[in-house]
Amino acid sequence: MKRKMSVFCLVFLMAVAIIGPDLTWAEDPKEIKIGATIALSGRFKGIVGTFKTLGNEWASLINERGGIYVKEYGKKLPIKFEIYDDASKPENARKYYEKMATDPSISFFMGPFSSFISNAATTVAGKHKIPMQMVCANDAVLFEKPNYWRVGVLVPAEDEWERLVPIYKKKGGVKTFATITMDTLHNKGAIKGFEEDLKKNGFEVVYSVVAPPPTKNFAPMIIKLRKAKPDVVCIEALSPAFTIGFLKQMREAGYKPKEIIVGHVTKHVIDALGPYAENITGLAYYYDGDTQDHKDFLEILRRSGFTWGEYMESGIRFWAYTRIKQAIEKAGTLDRKKIMDTLWNMKTKIMGLDSFVTPEGYGALGAWPCQVQGGKFVSIWPLDKAVKLHNYR
Numbered sequence: 001m002k003r004k005m006s007v008f009c010l011v012f013l014m015a016v017a018i019i020g021p022d023l024t025w026a027e028d029p030k031e032i033k034i035g036a037t038i039a040l041s042g043r044f045k046g047i048v049g050t051f052k053t054l055g056n057e058w059a060s061l062i063n064e065r066g067g068i069y070v071k072e073y074g075k076k077l078p079i080k081f082e083i084y085d086d087a088s089k090p091e092n093a094r095k096y097y098e099k100m101a102t103d104p105s106i107s108f109f110m111g112p113f114s115s116f117i118s119n120a121a122t123t124v125a126g127k128h129k130i131p132m133q134m135v136c137a138n139d140a141v142l143f144e145k146p147n148y149w150r151v152g153v154l155v156p157a158e159d160e161w162e163r164l165v166p167i168y169k170k171k172g173g174v175k176t177f178a179t180i181t182m183d184t185l186h187n188k189g190a191i192k193g194f195e196e197d198l199k200k201n202g203f204e205v206v207y208s209v210v211a212p213p214p215t216k217n218f219a220p221m222i223i224k225l226r227k228a229k230p231d232v233v234c235i236e237a238l239s240p241a242f243t244i245g246f247l248k249q250m251r252e253a254g255y256k257p258k259e260i261i262v263g264h265v266t267k268h269v270i271d272a273l274g275p276y277a278e279n280i281t282g283l284a285y286y287y288d289g290d291t292q293d294h295k296d297f298l299e300i301l302r303r304s305g306f307t308w309g310e311y312m313e314s315g316i317r318f319w320a321y322t323r324i325k326q327a328i329e330k331a332g333t334l335d336r337k338k339i340m341d342t343l344w345n346m347k348t349k350i351m352g353l354d355s356f357v358t359p360e361g362y363g364a365l366g367a368w369p370c371q372v373q374g375g376k377f378v379s380i381w382p383l384d385k386a387v388k389l390h391n392y393r
Contacts, residue, residue, distance in 0.1 A: 309377025
């Protein structure tokens with residue numbers, strides 16, 4: 001009898017040793033953990049370096065309301081971010097997402113800034129089958145290969161500028177455009193789509209140039225701009241330094257087009273240019289409204305210590321945060337596959353607008369026009385408002 005009991009105990013202990021970790025994972029989680037990297041240093045710091053604070057303030061706001069309801073556990077769970085600095089480098093992002101993939105308590109990945117860093121991160125999500133809500137990433141290269149474990153929040157890069165053309169068409173006063181583009185996939189894609197829209201609507205592109213990111217001498221371009229005499233000069237560059245360098249040299253040369261558009265305009269541009277920034281037109285991922293989402297977004301901005309105009313991509317972050325919350329609530333579980341299924345299939349509202357994912361994985365969020373007026377960014381959308389409020393220089 002003793003021998004039988006010993007054998008039974010041994011078998012039982014072996015079974016516990018084998019499935020022990022699973023028993024631990026089966027316990028109700030105490031929180032919902034989201035893993036992400038952000039460019040807290042490197043060349044993209046000036047665009048997104050404050051977004052660690054933004055994410056934590058969003059989590060605080062949600063947690064003050066009890067957290068996110070998960071039906072499987074019959075209760076709300078607090079949300080928490082685990083964030084690493086990728087230093088604006090794809091190899092760092094890949095390393096940290098691989099590290100986070102070994103942590104079973106992480107239910108969700110949130111993507112890094114830029115398409116080329118996201119391209120590295122999404123491979124980790126696909127490899128380990130962890131849901132990833134991409135953020136500032138919408139270049140075509142990300143969607144060329146199927147990857148079920150990533151979805152975007154943005155429309156394709158080629159459609160980013162699509163709300164600008166209707167303003168000039170309805171307002172009148174300009175006919176010719178010039179484009180200055182920093183040589184990245186994203187910038188070239190955005191300008192390509194804009195130039196196509198211009199031509200379809202009867203406008204003329206009289207000068208177009210693509211320049212490498214290290215460009216510091218813009219004098220040859222400015223000379224050519226003088227000869228081409230465009231009404232509107234457009235700058236599309238992820239790097240604030242590129243944009244500021246070009247505009248400063250244009251100012252110093254005394255060249256004054258009727259309109260300047262900056263695709264990735266930031267507080268740094270205003271600070272660097274001073275009065276010359278007045279009436280620069282840009283694109284923002286926010287427009288004025290009074291939905292609860294609008295109120296929540298403005299509240300987390302207030303807590304973070306900056307405005308939507310100072311960091312334009314903050315609006316993209318809010319849409320991504322909201323989609324993550326909606327996906328968990330609708331899935332009713334932290335099961336990774338069920339969450340990913342929900343991300344692909346759910347159709348919701350954010351800031352009163354439709355939010356969904358296309359079959360390729362693109363999102364529905366586009367950019368809205370804004371303008372620097374009185375030293376601050378002003379939302380100039382919808383179209384009738386834009387035509388009324390927009391000023392030429």
